[in-house]
Amino acid sequence: MTIRSIIGSLLVAAPLATMAQNNPGSNHGNRFEQLGYLLADPNMYRSASGVPGPKYWQQRADYDITAELDEVQRRLNGSETVTYYNNSPDPLTYIWLQLDENEHDPKSDNNSFDGSNMKDRMSGREIGRLLGMEQGHGVNITKVTDASGKTLPYTINQTMMRIEMPQTLKPGEKIVFKVDWWYKVPNRMTLGGRGGYEHFAADGNDLYTIAQWYPRLAVYSDFQGWQNKQFTGRGEFALTFGNFKVKMTVPADHVVGGTGECRNYKEMLSPAQFQRWQQAQKSTEPVEIVTLAEAQDAIKHKSDRKKTWIFEATNVRDFAMVASRRLVWDAMGVNIEGKHVMAMSYYGPEAYPLYRRYSTKVVGHTLRSYSNHTIPYPYPVAISVEAANGMEYPMICFNYGRAEADGTYSESTKNGMIGVIIHEVGHNFFPMIVNSDERQWTWMDEGLNTFCQFMAEQEWDANFPSRRGPAHHIVEYMSMPKDKLEPVMSNSENIIMFGPNAYAKPATALNILRETVMGRELFDYAFREYARRWAFKHPTPTDFFRTMEDASAVDLDWFWRGWFFGIEPVDIAIDNVKWYRMDAKEPAETNKAAEAAAIREDTHIAKTRNKEKGMKTVVEQDTSLQDFYSKWDRFAVTPAQSAAWQQMQASLTPEEKQLYDSKKNFYEVTFRNIGGNVMPIIVEWTFADGTKETDRISAYIWRHNEQEVTKVFAKDKQVVSMKLDPLRETADIDENNNSWPRQATPSRFELFRSERAARGTSTGGNPMQQARQ
Template sequence: MRNLAIALVVTSLGFASVSQAQPIRQTSSDWRDAFRQMEDEDWPTPNDARRATGAPGPGYWQQQVDYVIDARLDENSHVITGSATVAYTNNAPDTLDFLWFHLDQNRFRPDSIAVMTETIGGGERATSRLGRISTDGIAARAFNRRRLVRENGYGQNITAVTGADGEALDFTIIDTLMRVDLETPLETGDNVTFTIDWNHRLLETLWAGGRGGVECFDDYEHSGGDCIFQVAQWYPRAAAFTDFEGWHNKAFLSRGEFTLEFGDYEVSLTVPQDFIVAATGEIANADEVLTDAQLARLDEARTADEPVFIVTPEEAQANERRGTRSERTWRFTAENVRDFAWAGSRKFIWDAVGVEQDGEGMAPDLVLAMSFYPFESEPLWSNFSTRAVEHTIDVYNEFAFPYPYPTAQSVAGPQGGMEYPMITFNGGTFGRPRIDDDGNITYSRGARDGLIGVIIHEIGHIYFPMVVNSDERQWTWMDEGLNSFLEDIAKLRWEEDFGGRNRSDVQWITGYMTSRNQQPIMTQSDSVRSIGANAYSKPSVALFILRETIMGHELFDEAFRTYSRRWRFKRPTPYDFFRTMEEVSGMDLDWFWRGWFYSTDHVDISIDNVTEGTFNTQDPEIENARERALDEERGESRTQAHNIAEGIRFYSDDNPEVVDFYSTRDRHTVTNRERETYERFRDGLEDYEREILDSGDRIYYIELSNQGGLVMPVILEFTFANGETELVRIPAEVWRYNPANITWSYITDRQVVSVELDPLYETADADRTDNHYPPRIEPTRLELYRSGQGSSSNMMSDLDRRVTRDSIEARDE
């Protein structure tokens, strides 16, 4: 049987014409394998602890470190004095001669690596939070911060390290790390108990920075200068000892956060007698520190439909005015947590509500969502904080696992956003309304949305990394990126038009991805110049693209949930995440990890050319008519057109004897010979070949180039002459033979009039001016600026929708 090659007639028809240039023979190649497997070189070899599937292996282990802490806060000096009895269990297959601890407050010593290596510009983290620093000037806030660090004696002072027998143990402090030398080697399966005594002064957070500290309210007449104390990174914390790194020995330089061990805590906190304390865990002596009314309200809150005041606004204000010289000890217990933080103030209003969940036998069936905040944060905090905690638990449970702890707390104060087990700090500039001279209160949309957003984000961090215990200092994206992704999922479920721009909005990451300032996502956090874009936004966008465009909801959600559940209360690496997502979904995503996480390439695919091909039917009735139409479309020569327009008489007009057979028939007239030839041609065709010729199908050749270097799926929307459209999704593997240039064909029985690339803005394509064929005029908007033009961002104030302090106080009457 012969195989007939059917000819194509390639035409422009509003598209580009076919290039006649011949390819240049090359003797070298710049080709790259964008689909090379990551396991070949980049990922560690699977072993007994970590399997090739991304799951923990039968030999997985991690250390256990338990604490009994007794600490006292001196309200006037802002000094914490504490003693921690540490029980360290060695589950590693290694004998340990010494143990390492973090002393993170040493980051604020004037001779610390962090302070000594601050640089002007991008290396100075204070430039964005505390004022501009450059070679020609320094903001007063930034200068004051440096003065405070130099003069105020910050840092942890270790006063003693003693063994269980009371004998002193040798210890060595190196910047933010302390090595404790053991009296005898600690064998596998053994444990050792010893005590560390220390003290340190809390930071004035609004001036000196930091993730905890003090905010005092000297400017508020009714407060009497009371303070909120948020206490974090406050005790010597055991450094991680892992199967993939050994001892974690990276100093704390302010940006890279913390990697710690799980353990059980018993903590006693002695504070002024009228303080309300929020902390990791549950109150162990509630009947000693709470009134009968507060205990009853707390019990009521567990089954209430909406938040219940445990300490009312009226009670909090009365508490402020009294003050005290007495002290009281609050006791807390927490099981299987990797850290402990707390906050205390006589200013705290406290509300709570129970959140029901299916604990699946591994988590409580009821979680107490709680918020602690000063009167200055009203009415925003009582309206939104605890409800945001509740909403976060509902959404994260769906995508990860049931919330594993009995409490989830949101605390207002100086720290603008930081997470710890069961407690989060969400204050700073978030959720403080404006108060005018008449005592009227308004707040902006940004204040409301910012408060809800930061609470969702920080409560979300209790899942990642407080439970899924990734190494934040080495791979910041593993908690910030994954959590930003779920934060935006939760914000999108808060209300239909909530929050405006999210970190995960695909079109907003393109500026960073095309900048010279970017670095690979896998860069260590203290070396990243733009931490927000690199560790939060870009990985979050990558996950949204994976879920919405590449994997789909069903495959992505199952894989992500599997990763979360595999690694809760364990310590995953990026490779465990990558492998789990591939193994569970059944998709090879090495090309995606390489492009998004290991490179600084960006997405920019260009439609360079589109050519239409139609089949030559060889039917003279069809083909000759087509040729005639093309001649008519091309038109006459300009000279002949002018001859006709000017009424010039042709020679044949005056001499009709020259008019013959051909004068009345054009060159496209069908002849009998052509008809006979066509009949013989048809008779020789196979049935399927006749079907092809009779189908009326067209083939469109779309020439694409990868301008940004990052291979991605190609999404094309075809618009047809009849106004209909079709969306075609081409997998990223289309680039596997040539990641720079491809030609892809599309068959349809409809005439295409235009093609658009990435019409739904799904892939973070950085340059959309080459996403249309034929090219279109790109719209833009021009602003006519006037000097001094501006508008208020507080719509509530503009529209005279105010809240009075009296109305806030009346709510609890």
């Protein structure tokens, strides 16, 4: 074989790996080594396959709660009886409870450990934080006793409360204790946080989202003991499964929705509303149980009476509620693989144009989509509440999405609402059912849920503008300076850019696994297996990583190492291309190539300019100087050459003859791993006739040299261009080095005025409103 053309060379040194290296200083033996010490050792509680071990255990806590919402004082008073089961092999002398509302106590560390600075323009909320939190917030414990009423000693450390056992709680035993408490319900629109009230000044009413409102058991587990890391407002919750019975007393005109099933709808609703409730259970279209007209009437005529709503929930990790007189409530039945589930929505008049049309149907779609990708939804209810935020609890979540005063809304508001409903309803699966520790590993619920959200969004509308999931959307984050990044496997409080790290990057990684690395069939089976294995249990990252490999027979340690334990980006470049063709020894073709080469060799600037000038040489002027060689065609095919060619052809085997006739083009391509994160190599070839072809090379091509690899590709047709990652599926941060010949990628800039808008509102105009005008 002879080289016909050598094209291009660009040499760029790859950076050193930022993660732990098994073979420092080498160009191999690092990224493809097994995770080893980075994973927890398998044991009798958690097997090496990722399945719960033969001696797996977890605790249980049952709650019987009686509470009252004092609307006048904006105060919640509660009393709970807790039955705690010690299913662990360990004797316990104390237990830990979470007091999440203490995040609003000015004395809690979370209100002082962040830096602060002055700005040219500051909001009242920002100034309030500088002056100190509003006083009077936090949980007030009034009594802690055992079942007989004997006082139990306790200690409160910020958002955690330790109760000392009257005697050691041995394995297999249970304890019943009681706690009375109250707290001032915070204005979550000014103080922040998940639970609280929102005041509507126009009609003088409040919307209450009752969340993280009762003293609740922290998790005691086999892998870390008590999870009593303080709640600072970011890292969410590790919670224990149990059964709930809740009696909530509210003003009689309030509509209440909550975790689980209401046991006294008949007493709480008017006869007409109860009839609509019964109708909704059989309807496949949302039915307004509390109508817009009824909600608007309640807004104007406040009741001074009270009612007590009773809810029960089985095998859940938490309980939350919504209460207000200014709520429309609609519902419909949804069939989830043979199980009847009530999809429901609660929303105020300002959200009616959006929520009435979309919310409950989005709830139903989310349940169907997630059930298909994980496990069938096991609970009887799923609720979406419009509350100008986004937060999740078992069977109920709080979302945003409000129309303008004239009933119009922008497309971004609509899509934002649909996306947040899918996301928050989806949290029923991660972590409400597959119950990971959100305080330590935020990505295990937010990342996995955002990935499922992306699939559900695309199943909802092929043109849905999903922000997280497509690989190219994470490029900006992964291109940031290294000192602004941290691994996905980081504690939530230590993350600088929380959304990209804990939500977008793991969701993108899982999408790449599904579409590019594993393929849908292998990925989907393994992902469902993880959900099935760890439903209603407490998984760790190790359990997830091991299950995905165990159920697929795909070694993914290199992928976890790069995407979850590392911060290096993907940047693969076409570094060098060489084009080879078979030298078939055919005389005419061989001589023609030799002639072209001779002309190239003999062409120089002086000869060119002499010819342009019309100069006659001596030999041209004096013909007597011309001999045989002056007219001899040295590149003409001779009889001897023809005979040799025919003899060679006759001696070829059929296989050799086929190879000679194929006229294959061979392209030797060198790829450079500039970013450091190894990924599959995806090459799109464009041929001279305009057709295209794509080759996909496993990431394992990098195992012997993680910085540079060379591979030969045989093509039937001549290639005119190459492009790496044509569908933008690997999150390559620099597309300028992805093409041969090089193609400049245009960048655009925009002049804009920065304005901060409320969450969920549009910044791109409202065409619906403009059309009406």
